[in-house]
Amino acid sequence: MECIVQLCLLIITLTTSAAQRCPLSARTETIVIQCPESEESTKIRAQTKACYRLAQEQTCTNSSKFKYHCLPTDLSGNLVEVCAAETYIYGVCVLYNNTELQINESINCSQSSTCPHRFLSSEAHLYKPCESANLTSTTYKRVTTVPEDDSKLHTSVYILVAVTGTIYFSIGILVFIIMRWTKIQRKNKKEVNDEEDILLDENDEPFCI
Template sequence: MDSPGKAIIISLIITFALNIKSGNPMSCEASLFTSIPTKRCPRNELEWNTRAAIFNCSSINQTCVKPDKFEYHCVLNENVTGLVEVCAPSKHVFEQKCLHFHTGGKLIQESVINCSSGPIICPNAYRSSEAYKYQSCYEGVNHNEKEDNNCCQRIYPDKSEPIGNGEALMIAIFIFVPLCTIVTLVSICVFIKHNRKRRRLNRRNSGELRRPELIAI
């Protein structure tokens, strides 16, 4: 085999090895718009699947990966000072590292935090979509936050935000104005119907009073 051929093969092998080592990190613009801070990440598979169903990442329009590979994640933020829920391409994680979401790179990647200690130690390689199994990644952040037993109160996209006075007023207008209009129209119809009935009754009574006079004449 000639030298150029050997160089190409060696280059391909090195590239493949680096991709495996890095867990195939992939930048994805769509991830940036799904990132939401949260107080706590899911603690078990049921909570994780519940949040994944709410985010419905596979339905998001993106061209980074196949829809089934664009998955829900709950990871550290890039400063390792909080937690974020985000849709991102799933990946393999190596060297017992926790994950964080890098906003500049628009991807999830290994952080400086290890998950090599705790009740459940993470293996040397695991799927990013199974991060809920290794709660030690979140412990440092959770200790800085007041414990919240209701997982992930913010629902993508911000459906659980409190209603402000302006929104409450708009809701009241949209409910009560049509209701008042309907009541008014019904009242008018009832009044008209009752008025017509009274007029017919008056005409009938008036006719009955005239008839004896005509007979007498």
């Protein structure tokens, strides 16, 4: 039973990890005037940011997903370079706020020919509809999308819990059957012993002429 509880807690941790704040990101925040405008310049800035140095310390995501981001921080147009948990974004824009990623659902980025339906949060700055000047809505939500690669891990955990639960349930049924059978055997044995005692008592009665 304790193992099942621990596995359930693991599932909760995994499925909510993408929505948790990442305190270590605060140490990497740097206000910038402009984000890189190409994949090549992004790679250069990412190398300078060196998020890998803290990747092993953070507990927000897999170390390989603690990546360079350049995102708006608010509606005033401020931009920040930061190391944060990389995740897939579907059709909307993303913002960095208070050590976590948030999405702006008022902008359907996927309707633009320059914006794919799905993209990594670390690439959001490359798509013009998501530039800070276009983020005019205050409607933001926490990012709760699960990184695609992690979905396989989540599925494996669910299967593991199901299998473990089935095994424990089967063992419980088996133990119950064994205990029930043992109880019946003891009862039967007691009845047999009682009958033998009665017969012995009858045989021990004095024979009268």
